[in-house]
Structures are given as C-alpha cells and as structure tokens.
Amino acid sequence: MNVLEFSALVGLGSLLAGFLGALTGLGGGVVVVPMLALLFHVDIRYAIGASLVSVIATSSGAAAAYVREGYSNIRIGMFLETATTVGALTGAAIALHVSGNAIAIVFGLVLLYSAYLSSRHREEHGIQLQSSKLAETLKLSGTYPTSEGKQSYNVTGVPVGYGLMYVAGVLSGLLGIGSGAVKVLAMDQAMKIPFKVSTTTSNFMIGVTAAASAGLYLNRGYISPGITMPVMLGVLAGSMIGAKVLVKAKVTVLRYLFAAAILALGVEMIVNGVKGRL
Amino acid sequence: MSAKSWDDQRIEVIIGTLLRTGVILAAAVVLIGGMLYLVRHGHEVPNYTTFHGEPEGLKSVSDIVHGALGRGASAIIQLGLLLLIATPVARVIFSAIAFAIEHDYMYVVITLIVLGVLLYSLLASG
Numbered sequence: 001m002n003v004l005e006f007s008a009l010v011g012l013g014s015l016l017a018g019f020l021g022a023l024t025g026l027g028g029g030v031v032v033v034p035m036l037a038l039l040f041h042v043d044i045r046y047a048i049g050a051s052l053v054s055v056i057a058t059s060s061g062a063a064a065a066y067v068r069e070g071y072s073n074i075r076i077g078m079f080l081e082t083a084t085t086v087g088a089l090t091g092a093a094i095a096l097h098v099s100g101n102a103i104a105i106v107f108g109l110v111l112l113y114s115a116y117l118s119s120r121h122r123e124e125h126g127i128q129l130q131s132s133k134l135a136e137t138l139k140l141s142g143t144y145p146t147s148e149g150k151q152s153y154n155v156t157g158v159p160v161g162y163g164l165m166y167v168a169g170v171l172s173g174l175l176g177i178g179s180g181a182v183k184v185l186a187m188d189q190a191m192k193i194p195f196k197v198s199t200t201t202s203n204f205m206i207g208v209t210a211a212a213s214a215g216l217y218l219n220r221g222y223i224s225p226g227i228t229m230p231v232m233l234g235v236l237a238g239s240m241i242g243a244k245v246l247v248k249a250k251v252t253v254l255r256y257l258f259a260a261a262i263l264a265l266g267v268e269m270i271v272n273g274v275k276g277r278l
Numbered sequence: 279m280s281a282k283s284w285d286d287q288r289i290e291v292i293i294g295t296l297l298r299t300g301v302i303l304a305a306a307v308v309l310i311g312g313m314l315y316l317v318r319h320g321h322e323v324p325n326y327t328t329f330h331g332e333p334e335g336l337k338s339v340s341d342i343v344h345g346a347l348g349r350g351a352s353a354i355i356q357l358g359l360l361l362l363i364a365t366p367v368a369r370v371i372f373s374a375i376a377f378a379i380e381h382d383y384m385y386v387v388i389t390l391i392v393l394g395v396l397l398y399s400l401l402a403s404g
Contacts, residue, residue: 001323001324002320002321002322002323002324003315003316003319003320003321003322003323003324004316004320004321006324007312007316007320040326041326041327042326042327043326043327043328043329045329046326046329053359053362053363056362056363056365056366057301057304057305057362060297060298060300060301060362060365060366060369061297061298061301063294063297064294064295064297064298064301065294066294067290067291067293067294067297068290068291068294070287070290072290074289074290074293074373075385078370078373078385078388078389078392079385079388081370081392082388082391082392082395085392085395085396085399086395088399089395089398089399092399100329138384139382139384139385207297207365207366207369208366208369208370208392208396210366211363211365211366211367211396211399211400212395212396212399213399214363214399215363215396215398215399215400215401215402216399216402218337218359218360218363218400219337219338219399219400219402220331220337221331221332221333221336221337222331222332223332223356223359224326224332225311225315225332225336225351225352225353225355225356225359226315226319226324226326226352226355227326228355228359229308229311229312229315229355230312232305232308232359232362233305233308233309233312236301236305
C-alpha cells in the first residue's frame with residue numbers, strides 16, 4: 001500500500017465514521033482511533049493525535065450552527081471549560097507515560113460505556129427546581145427556545161458536575177475523543193440542565209477541550225500530517241453530510257447498529273490491549 | 279456601540295461565524311497541503327506502525343509557519359491543523375472581550391483562566 005492508497009482508504013473510512021457519528025449523535029471520533037489502530041495498524045499515539053484534530057473540526061463546525069439557534073449556554077460552557085481543559089492537559093500528560101496497550105484497554109472500556117449509554121432512552125426531566133447558591137453566584141441559569149416560546153431553567157449540582165467535567169477532560173486528552181457522553185452526563189444528570197441545552201453546550205465545549213490537549217500532542221510530535229490530513233478532511237465532510245441527512249432520516253435502527261459496532265470495537269481494543277499487540 | 283446591543287444572543291451569532299470561518303479556512307489549507315503532499319509523496323510507502331515522532335520542523339508553532347512559507351507540503355498541512363487548533367482559542371479570546379464589554383468581570387477572569395491553559399498547551403516546548 002502506498003501513500004496515495006493509504007490516504008484514500010483512511011479518508012473514506014473517516015468519511016463513514018463522521019457520517020455515522022453525526023447521524024447517530026455519538027460523534028465520529030470514537031471510531032476513528034480503533035479504525036486506525038486495528039485496521040491500518042497505525043501506532044495508537046498517532047491515531048489519537050489525528051482523532052483529536054478531527055474532533056476539533058466537527059465540534060466547531062456543529063457548534064457554529066447550534067450557538068445561532070440559542071440552545072447552548074456560553075456561561076455554563078466557559079465555567080466548565082476550566083475543568084475540562086485542565087483535565088485534558090492531565091490526560092495528555094498521562095498518555096506520555098503509559099504504554100499504547102494500556103491506553104487501548106481504557107479506550108475499549110470507554111467504548112463499551114458509550115455503547116451502553118446510546119442504547120438507553122433519553123427524555124427531558126422537565127422538573128423546575130431551585131438553583132443552588134453556587135449556580136446563582138456563577139449566573140448559570142438561562143433560557144432556551146421551545147415550540148411554546150422561551151423556557152427558563154435553573155442549575156444545581158455544580159461541584160459534582162465540575163468533577164465529572166474534569167474526568168471528561170482527562171479522557172479526552174488521554175484517548176483523543178470528544179467525550180461528549182460524559183459531558184452530557186455531567187450536565188444533564190448531575191446539574192439537571194435540559195437535555196437539548198446539555199448536548200449543544202457539550203458540543204460547544206468539545207473543541208476547546210480538544211484544543212487544550214492538541215497543543216501538547218503537536219509539541220510532542222504525535223500529530224502526523226500524513227495521517228491527520230485524510231482523517232480530518234474525511235470526518236469533517238462525513239459529519240457535514242450526516243447533519244444534512246439527519247433532518248430527513250429515521251435513525252433508531254442505525255443508532256442500534258452503530259452502538260453494536262462500537263461494542264465490537266470496544267471488545268477488540270481490550271483484547272488487543274491485554275494481549276499487548278498495540 | 280451601546281452595551282445593550284451586546285446581549286448574549288448577539289455574541290452567540292458572532293461566535294458561530296468565527297467558528298465556521300476558522301474551520302473552513304483550516305480545511306482549505308489542509309486540502310491544498312494534502313494535494314501537494316500526495317503529488318510529491320503519493321508513491322512512497324507509509325510506515326506508521328512504529329511511533330517515531332514527527333521531526334523538529336513539524337512540532338512548534340514558529341517552525342511550522344516557517345516551513346509552510348517555504349512551501350513544504352507537510353508543513354502546509356500542519357499549518358492548516360494549527361489554524362484549526364487556533365479556532366477555539368480565538369473563540370475564547372473573543373469571549374473574554376465580549377464579557378468585558380458586558381462588564382461581567384467574574385466571567386472575564388474565568389475566560390482568561392481557560393485561555394491561559396490553552397496557550398500553555400500550545401506554546402509549551404517539548
């Protein structure tokens with residue numbers, strides 16, 4: 001396989017990953033690393049560097065659309081980014097000191113968890129609660145558009161949410177993923193922020209979080225232009241097509257299929273990591 | 279411009295435009311660098327199985343800019359990637375200014391903390 005064929009195949013795979021990621025809402029980054037590591041035998045550190053960059057591209061592209069609609073809360077996002085960015089630096093520092101096999105095992109476990117999360121049904125909790133003192137001081141409550149006009153919401157559980165955000169940052173820096181699932185968990189479950197606000201604010205935060213560790217990866221020579229070029233362009237194009245199709249398509253079946261694929265990749269990563277093949 | 283017109287909605291629209299422009303610009307530069315790279319190196323055999331790290335010229339911000347100006351294909355791709363990484367950084371800088379115009383100094387401080395972490399990561403030498 002020469003460079004031209006390698007770039008074309010990796011680009012095509014990334015296009016598919018970005019497409020399915022956008023369509024199912026699970027993000028393409030989560031399958032890019034296993035694809036590069038298992039299918040193309042790319043060293044996992046190069047794979048993580050490339051994935052991290054593609055995560056910035058898709059997050060920024062999607063966030064551009066969401067912020068205009070008025071769903072995301074920039075104060076919640078900015079406040080929690082102090083946790084995710086420091087977490088991302090921690091994750092990137094850990095990645096420098098552990099073996100590729102150890103990273104693969106952690107990656108596999110996160111994939112299994114993502115597959116589990118995506119199989120669960122999500123709904124708005126719709127309970128109107130009092131904002132906690134800390135949330136009030138930080139001015140975290142806000143409004144979002146619904147079919148019946150602007151709906152206001154309050155925020156609570158700030159310390160737990162903040163702690164979970166740090167963990168999300170560590171995973172993002174260690175594995176080169178957006179860890180949107182953990183971010184949504186922190187906002188939606190711990191802080192009781194409406195689901196739609198949680199997902200869009202999470203997306204908004206992913207780019208900044210990934211940029212925090214991407215700088216370190218670049219400085220350490222983990223971002224290779226030859227791999228990252230087809231991955232970034234492929235995932236970006238795929239997610240843009242996916243977002244366009246999303247409006248028309250019924251995605252329930254696809255979502256289960258993608259979750260099953262993530263499950264299989266998770267098991268494969270753990271097996272390869274334990275056997276020391278990566 | 280009055281402080282009133284700088285409400286959150288307006289800021290969000292500007293941030294949206296900023297992010298989109300950054301991503302499009304970065305993708306265009308990566309695409310140009312990528313085509314040059316494939317024309318020049320398309321028939322070589324890639325080896326990414328063993329990690330050896332990228333060479334010095336492709337790691338630091340100033341080296342990448344110099345390399346790209348010298349029309350090195352890999353450096354042009356790397357410059358595009360650098361633009362992409364810089365997009366969220368620009369977003370954070372803009373947010374700091376917007377919070378300052380709103381006289382929300384608590385959030386100016388919070389935003390500057392995030393900016394500090396990002397700049398540390400980007401400029402810390404290997």
